[in-house]
Amino acid sequence: MSLKKFNTEELPQHIAVIMDGNGRWAQKQGKNRLLGHEAGAKAVRKTVEAAAKLGIKHLTLYAFSTENWNRPKTEVSTLMSLLVRSLRRELRRMTENNIRLSAIGSLDKLPKKVHEELVEVIEKTQSNTGTNLTLALSYGAREEIKQAIVDISRKVKNSIINVENIDETIINEHLYTQHLPDVDLLIRTSGEVRISNFLLWQIAYAELYFTDVMWPEFDEHELHQAINSYLKRERRFGKTSEQLT
Ligand code: FPP
Numbered sequence: 154m155s156l157k158k159f160n161t162e163e164l165p166q167h168i169a170v171i172m173d174g175n176g177r178w179a180q181k182q183g184k185n186r187l188l189g190h191e192a193g194a195k196a197v198r199k200t201v202e203a204a205a206k207l208g209i210k211h212l213t214l215y216a217f218s219t220e221n222w223n224r225p226k227t228e229v230s231t232l233m234s235l236l237v238r239s240l241r242r243e244l245r246r247m248t249e250n251n252i253r254l255s256a257i258g259s260l261d262k263l264p265k266k267v268h269e270e271l272v273e274v275i276e277k278t279q280s281n282t283g284t285n286l287t288l289a290l291s292y293g294a295r296e297e298i299k300q301a302i303v304d305i306s307r308k309v310k311n312s313i314i315n316v317e318n319i320d321e322t323i324i325n326e327h328l329y330t331q332h333l334p335d336v337d338l339l340i341r342t343s344g345e346v347r348i349s350n351f352l353l354w355q356i357a358y359a360e361l362y363f364t365d366v367m368w369p370e371f372d373e374h375e376l377h378q379a380i381n382s383y384l385k386r387e388r389r390f391g392k393t394s395e396q397l398t
Pocket of ligand 1: 215
């Protein structure tokens with residue numbers, strides 16, 4: 154599917170994706186679920202490059218949640234080594250496509266190798282000016298919000314922040330996503346209809362798009378479908394339709 158006609162400024166500035174269904178996609182074909190993650194990494198590449206081609210400014214991918222640490226040990230270690238391999242493999246293509254990498258989450262919990270590779274690719278792509286790709290790794294929204302509350306409370310205690318001055322801007326400045334705008338479009342694949350502790354604060358006014366497509370099958374065409382759906386919606390931010398026109 155191609156995109157319907159649009160003005161560039163109508164495109165979502167920030168797209169976030171809950172990439173779900175790797176395991177089920179593999180199992181449906183009688184394959185080991187770990188192969189689903191390998192196929193999922195290919196879908197990451199296709200989606201990132203399609204977003205870059207469209208000029209999407211920010212793309213945030215839920216690659217590993219705080220809860221994912223509870224998966225079987227072999228699956229966690231496969232995902233971690235897949236991350237290292239993907240980061241190594243994709244650096245050149247990211248540079249060719251002018252993509253800038255960043256990461257959010259409890260990054261200190263990642264294995265040393267993943268952390269090192271991540272820091273290296275982040276540094277090497279820092280001056281790229283195209284799509285800002287953010288990987289959410291060991292990420293949990295409640296943990297992020299808790300961390301912000303602790304940081305702000307400490308500053309209040311040390312008289313750096315006055316309680317009366319705490320507002321949404323100050324809260325935003327203490328989240329992992331302080332450098333990102335709110336999410337405009339949140340996509341979740343695999344037919345599940347839930348948020349799973351992803352960017353709870355940042356999706357307050359996001360348009361939600363759920364598709365039955367499993368993550369390994371997601372590609373440029375599916376991204377265009379999601380954006381077409383977004384372009385048809387009227388974003389009212391609490392106002393009436395009449396007020397918008
Ligand atoms: C959900 O599928 C996906 C994940 C837990 C991890 C996402 C990882 C990738 C897409 C691969 C590598 C990522 C990068 C950034 C290169 P699931 O296993 O929960 O699927 P299921 O619900 O069918 O079991």
